[in-house]
Amino acid sequence: MQPDSLAVKAVPRPGGSVYRGRFAPSPTGALHFGSLVAAVGSWLRARQAGGSWLLRIEDLDPPREIAGAAQQQIATLAAFGMQSDEPIVWQHQRSEAYAAALQQLVADDQAFACWCSRNDLLRSNGLHQGPCVAAADPARTPAWRLRVPDLCIGFDDGLAGRFEQNLADDVGDFVLRRVEGYYAYQLAVVVDDAWQGISEIVRGADLLDSTPRQLWLQRQLGVAQPDYVHLPLALGPDGRKLSKQYAALPVDAADPLPALRAALGFLGLPAPLLAGAHTPTNLLTAATTRFDLAAIPQLPANVHLRHGMS
Incomplete structure (x- = not known):
């Protein structure tokens, strides 16, 4: 048995105060706008806290996975200025x-x-x-x-x-x-x-009702409970959640600024607050100092993606 398999009993929140966040996409398609919002929100929380942002690939369901999707997601996140602070974890391993x-x-x-x-x-x-x-x-x-x-x-x-x-x-x-x-x-x-010692989980509100199950599992396994932040969902013009199942347009790694500005606006950071930032790295850096959970609109927002953002 590998030492990793015992860690479920042994890893509390690191130091009680060290921030460790994560983004964990499933490789079932290209990164879409709803996923980008979750990635950006989790990244900003980690950077504001001076902590670590980790990337985990949730490749547990081979029949639903698309060949090459995980590498495409990783490359897209990098183009948007977000890279894992530690080696990427693959759940199939x-x-x-x-x-x-x-x-x-x-x-x-x-x-x-x-x-x-x-x-x-x-x-x-x-x-x-x-x-x-x-x-x-x-x-x-x-x-x-x-x-x-x-x-x-x-x-x-x-x-x-x-x-x-x-x-x-x-x-x-x-x-x-x-x-x-x-x-x-x-x-x-x-x-x-x-x-991984995750201290806070930032993800979409579609996973809110999964959390009590995870809390119960945490109790039964004797592990620490992270904090949770569930972001409002981005909805398409039809009022449905933007997701791969509903053919949401993928964000464009070759032209990341429009989708990144839209994601930051969705999170309560409209363009005027970030004036003068014209690269993904500069945008995220400017957003880090201004990001505030209280400024995020509480109601789901309809997002009309232009082909220029696709």
């Missing part, structure tokens, strides 16, 4: 750490094998609540789930405020390892955030 965490949860009777299919769970609105509906089948590979309590889990988000969720009612026992053998996002993100 971290399976031993996830296996060790799962073994720990099984040993603590918090995780269990499950043969329930989606059809089996239709009567409970797709939620796994209590004993399994399907019987164990040695001929089939099971999924592994985390047992959740009938308990309200809450936290204070740095931007969204108080958020609470009853895991049993709203989520049910959730998957840690899928029947295909892939580790689930919820397990991997908790293990890696602990291993």
